[in-house]
Amino acid sequence: MTTIRFSEIERYVPALPGLYEIYTDDGEALKVGIGVNLRKRLIQHRRSRQSRLILRAGGDWSNPADVRSTQSILAKHLYFAGSIDGHELTTEAGRQRFLEEHCCIRFRVTASREEARALERVLEAGGTFPFHGRVNRLSPAG
Structure with missing residues (x-):
């Protein structure tokens, strides 16, 4: 798996299917997801x-x-989290700043969306990533 900053997406992430994991700089797992085009999906985030x-x-x-x-x-997950470690997440600028300055991405390219989805299901089932599925008001402590 390759680990990068959000500012490095265009430089390192290919426009291929794969799996991504988003963590805070403190190692707190936030989100696991997939994309048919990883670069495009991570730019959207x-x-x-x-x-x-x-x-x-x-x-x-x-x-x-x-x-x-x-x-x-x-x-949406970040908006409803409100804040993590004192970072304001209810605004677009606050979420962007948090992701750019306090988070990193791990990603891996897969042969297909289906392969990525199978890996995602395993990681979601592990309970490490709070931001998956239905969005609730209660989110990671911070």
């Missing part, structure tokens, strides 16, 4: 766009079920 978090008609921003993520589920 890095952007963490507020405009891609869509509030359901009549919804409430404090209810995860009322907010849909159209690009990066990580943005």
